[in-house]
Amino acid sequence: MDKIIKSIATNGAFRAYVLDCTETVKTAQEKHQTLSSSTVALGRTLIANLILAANQKGESKVTLKIIGNSSFGHIISVADTHGNVKGYIQNPGVDIKKTATGEVLVGPFMGQGHFVVITDYGTGKPYTSTTPLISGEIGEDFAYYLTESEQTPSAVGLNVLLDEEDKVKVAGGFMLQALPGASEEDIKRYEERIQNMPAISRLLASDNHIDALLDAIYGEDDYKRLSEESVRFHCDCSKERFKLALLSLAKDDLIAMKDEDHGAEITCQFCNEHYHFSEKDLEEIINDKAE
Structure with a gap:
């Protein structure tokens, strides 16, 4: 079962969300028959939007639009506060890898564009916020959006690992945010930890990637888990x-x-x-x- 775990440092300086979205992204790949690069780009977008929706309350819905001008075209996702997410990519057939390592490429095929978040609170007046894409890798663009638009210093890691047949092997990520009570010493310590953190792909490849992510984020600092909620790919069309x-x-x-x-x-x-x-x-x- 896919899930999002919300946690907070015991001293109240930071909060972190960690996610396992493997089945969610697998479902998206199966429904849209995406090839490698398109699968990773769509998967990262779905994970990012689940984090955005988890920040909302009530019956809110969040539409995330990654508007690029390169091969992928646009990536559109809608998520709600109950852990449901759906989405699609305009071009599901992008399949580009580095020759030497086999690493799936994403950023160059997103191109320039915008990271657009539309939050519908159910009042009939949705709120839209936009920041430019800074890399097209989606995780970095998401962190930039949180820092610039929501004025919350944030670190984000999102990824989708594929098997030898380019099927989804594991998908997940994390978001770490400084809270108002964070001291300069706290912030410096966490910044150093994030900079020295293993690659998100390596953490996701761990036997228990949820624990691996939490351990990498908090290190020796005490923390507590606030909640664990299920997430899934679900479309409400009929x-x-x-x-x-x-x-x-x-x-x-x-x-x-x-x-x-x-x-x-x-x-x-x-x-x-x-x-x-x-x-x-x-x-x-x-x-x-x-x-």
């Missing part, structure tokens, strides 16, 4: 929702779909689920629209 979308179309367009196309096929961008509307379905929608 035929009823797409029916409502069809109801918003002009009557002439619906009639053309029925008479000329003899039905309609709609695919959800977020999960690739297909919904078929027969001529009879469209006739009912036309009649509903007339009423």
